[in-house]
Structure formats: C-alpha cells, structure tokens
Amino acid sequence: MESKAERFRRVRALFDGASALPVEQRAAYVREQSAGDAALEIEVGKLLASVESAKQDGFLVEPAWQRPPVAAPIETGTWFGPYRMVRRLSEGGMGAVYLVSRADDAYQRQAALKLIRSDCVSESLVRRFHQERQILAQLDHPNIGRIVDGGTTTAGLPYFVMDYIDGQHLHKFCLARRLNVETRLQLFATVCRAVEYLHHNRIVHRDLKPANILVTNQGVVKLVDFGIAKLLAEDPEITRTAPLLTPGYASPEQLRNEPCGPASDVYSLGVVLYELLTGVRPVALMAASQAAGTNAQHVTPENASQLRRRLAGDLDTILLMALRQEPERRYTDAGAFAADVERHLVGQPVAAQRDTIAYRGGKFLRRNWIASVASVWVVAASGWAINSRLEVVQLRKQVDVLENRTAVEIASAERRLLSEPPIPILARLAAVYKESFEESLRLLPGWTPRRDELLGRAEAFLVGVGQATGNALNREIAAGYILLADLRGYPRQPNLGDKQGALRLYEKAKRLTEDLDLQRVIAEHETATSMQ
C-alpha cells in the first residue's frame, strides 16, 4: 500500500508534467501516465480543473493584506461633467484612470481621467485641489502630460483630467526596441529634465516609477501623474491614507513617513535608472521586480559588455550618489542628476563623488549592483533566466573551475614546450581554450584581467613555438592566433569585447600563412569584428 506522501508525490509529478503541456494534450497525458490507476487520473484531473476555477475566482491572487479597490465600478458611458467614460485604463492606489472623451461642439478630444477613491477624499482636499489645479494646469513642458481640468462627480469624488498619452512604460519601450545603453541613458536624462521642471515649479512628484513615465511611439517621453500624490499627502484631514507610495521606488524618507523633497524624487529616479540598465531594482528584496530577467533577456551581449565597461566607472558612481540613504547626500534635484548623466554621455568628468571611506550603505548597494549586473551578462549571453544571486555565485564558481583548467593547461604547455613534440601540445591547448575558456565566457561574458592574461599567455606561447620550430608550424600557429582573436572579439561567439586585440591578432595570423582557407576565415572574421 502506497503511503500518503508517496501518493502525493505521484500526483504532484503528474500535475507538473501535464501543466507543461498544451491544454488539449493534458487529459491524454494524465490517462497514459496513470496507467490504469483511475483514482489517480481523476485526482490529477480535478487539480488541473482547479487551476482554471482558482484563476476565475481570483483565488489568493491578491495578497492577504491588500486593501481592495473601494470605488464602485464605473460603467462605460458615465459622464463626469463634460467628459464621457470610454474605457478603464488602469487601477492604482489612489483610484482608477479612465479614457474619456470630451464632446465639444467642434471636435472630440480624448483625455485620461483619474477618479480619486472615495476613501482618499476629504473636504479640504477638494478645496485645495481647486486652488492648486490652476497652478498645475499652467505647467507646460514637452515631456510632461499636463493636468488640463478637474472637477467633482455628483457623488462628491474629485477627478483630475490629464492629457491622454498613448504610449508605453519607459522600461517596456526600451525592451521592445532593444535600445542600447546610450539611448536608454538619453531617454533617462530627458525624464530627469522633465522632473527638474517640476522641481523648479516647487512640485515634488513623489511617485516616480516606470508606470508613470511613458514614451510615445514617436519616442517622446511623457511624465504623468505628478502633483496628485502631493495634494493627497499633504491633506491634513485624511487620516486613513491610501497607498501613496510604491514600495520598490519610494525613498527611505518616504518609507519612514518623513518630509519629502526633490531629493526623494532623485532617489526614485535612481531606482528607475538602475532597473533600466540591469533589469532589477537595487535593494533586492524590497523591490526585486517580477520582470527581472525579462529585461535582461533583451539586453544583447554587446550591450552587456558596453554596460560592464561603463559600470566600472562613472555610471556606478552616479547611481550610488542618487541612491544614497540620506537625502542631503544625493543630487540636490533632478536637474543635477540629469546634468551628470549628460556629462557621462559626452565623456566629461561627472560631479558625483564616490565615498572616500567606503560608505556602508554604498558598499551594500554596490555589492547588489555587481550581482545584478553579473546576472544580466549571464542571461544576455546564454538566454537562461538567472533568478537568484545564489545562481550567480554558483556560476562564478563554474567559471573559476573552467578558467583554472585553462590556466593549468597553459602552464603545462609552457613547461613541456622544449621537451615534447609541439603539435600534440598545441592541439590540446587549442581544445582547452576552445572548450573550457569559451564555455566560461558563455557563462559569464566580459573582459576580466585574468582572461586577458590567459589569452596573453597563449599568444606568447605561440610566439615561443614559432621560435622553437622555425617556419615549420606557421599554419598551426596562425590557426592559434585566429582562435585567440575570436575569443578576444569575434562578435559571433562569446568574446571578451576586445575588438582592437582581435584585429591585431587577425593581422598577425594573416602575415604568417598563405593558406587560402585560413586567409578566407581571417578575412571573414576580420570584417565582422571591425564592423561591430
């Protein structure tokens, strides 16, 4: 007789197996695998059916502590003053956003209408909103979605009418177009400049996150949803406040419920940039986004190596400055942040300072930053999803093993060069570089001093073989140079991203041999490398 635990394991295994299949194949799979055990077949069948019914019921979808939307659903066609509801666009912490159209005499205009939830409303909010909406409506900046109007529903709920922006979230836009680091940084600087404009108008956004930064199909950045959080946060009569912050992006002072200023926006912008570049948010657990890895999968290896180079320098410093715990140690406002990103883009020295005494928060962040970037490289190169830092650590171990193997082989080759026949030594060395070394690059791409050294030693070894054998092995040596050149920078395989080094080695190989096959390979690889 099967124990309960054993029975459960079989159920689970069948369930997992079936879940991996298209819906229409599941029943047949379960029947076949149950091998006549009808009770088992029925049990797994019921569980599979429960997947659907649980989905339909929204079972456990919302976390246990989540507050439900309070606003009653609004029906299509409902009028808010002169605005007619077309459809719901999104549901947020403060209320839902609807697409509305304004039917004026001459033309129809679309707008986004944000209806504040009933539990977020107080008399004073409505009063202050009417006072401030004039100021908000006067804001005019090409990268800001304006607040164009506002009013109160018959039930007394205030609403804001904003420009309707038909665009994608910043991060999705970058993913969809597979933008490189350069372009991402440019877009980000534009975002900062728009926030700077708000700061100059004494408005703190307070809720900067990818969902509030839209990019139109024409590539124009539009910041939306500013000012509203401020109105709500400052309202003295609201005691039961709705979620006014987004945990992953909120600054430490916001989390502590302390006063917010421009530096709080700087922090949130820092999170946005960090995520834009690495695919994950900085404080791993407070924030790690569900989309981590999705982003990374779209970063091409070229981008990753570009990122790595930049990371080693100013970009890291800039991010650390924006993400400091203490507001007064960050950039003073979004303009200063923008200026530094722009300086970085044109290769000028940045204003951000690294902490001289390794600052504890910074150190912590830096560790995470490196881990996240490492995972980006890995995913970029292999297409595997890397989901935890643990896996990165394990990968690094594997990489170390592979590189150690290469190091042992080159040392042994150097030792044996003058005492043993060179061709087997060369063949073995080539195999190790081709397999172990290349595999390590595949796991964790990019330039490291150790890799540079390993390739340098192999090159020196080939020179040594040439000296020891006269011209007898020129063809083999040339082939060796090609192999090393490929590892340095041939774009169609994992490489160090060292284009110059690769071209130099192709040149060396070219001069060494007249073999037509090799010459053809060299020409082909050289072209691809120099064009990258």
Added chain:
Amino acid sequence: MPEELPGEITVLLQRAHSGDQPARDEAISLVYNELHRLASRVIRGENEGHTLQATALVSEAYLRLFGGQPVKANDSHHFFALAAQQMRRILVDHARAKHAGKRGGIKISLDEIYQISSEPDGDLLQVDEALTELQELDPEAARVVELRFFGGYTDQETANIIGINIAKVRRDWEFARAWLHHQLESA
C-alpha cells in the same frame, strides 16, 4: 526605534539559521512584535501616510529592526521569510479571535481597514488550515504560498528569499493554488 540595538536582529537571525532555537524564538518575537505594533498603529490611524500593504508594513519593520544598517542578502532573506510567517500569524490570530466572537490583541476590527482579499475570515482560516496540511506534504510549495499570499511578495522576491528559481516558484504556486482551491471546495 525599537529598544533593541540595531544589529541584534542580524545576530539573532544568523544564530537562528544555524539551528539555535532560543535565538530563533527571540527573532520571531522581535519580528512579530514589531509587525503587530505597526499593524495596530495603522489601524488606530496613528500612522498617517502609511500604506496598508503587507510589503509596506514589512518594509517598515525591516527598516526599524535593522536601523538602516547594511544587511547581508542572506540575513535579509531570513528576515523576509520570518516576516511572512508572522504576517500570517497576525492575520490568522485575528480572524480566529473574531470568528470566536472574541477580540484579540488588536482592538479595532482589522477588516475595517484591511480586506482579507476576497476571503471572509472563515475562508482565511480554511486557507490557513489547508496550508498547514500542505506543509506536511509539500513544504516548498506551502512556503511559496506563505510568502506570496501572506507576505505579499512577488514571484521574483519569493524566488530570492527561498533561493530557488522563478520557474520553480511559478510551478509551486500553480500547483499549490489549485490544490488549496480544491481542498476548500471539497471541504
């Protein structure tokens, strides 16, 4: 700030993780008290501007307990896992007290402020019961439910906390949700 020195929680978590039971109990009571205190404050309206989400409560408890100190990933993983357990305990204790017509430590009805998803208290207790059963059979899948449902973490965060990959989290979640749903329906 809590009276405990910042850093104490780190030490306790580390000792707890290496099997020190008294340290584990102490860490649990520290985390439980802090979360409970924060939850009660929100309920009494003393915590203006605070969001009512599990993640925000946990984030604040985290900030307070660690006093803004840098925390090793490992230690914070332990903390987040512990916090989810305690969030479950607070909710379940409350639901049970209310169900029995009594009031627990929290004086004002939680459900005025929190909505326990779409489950009324009775359902929440059933979920808890079924989850306890699942813990026996499939501890990993049950853990995923605890972190996602009671801790409010995303798939990715859950994966980081447990140290498994996200695909496994999703498989566990899909299975556990179906299994629990089935249990509740046939109950």
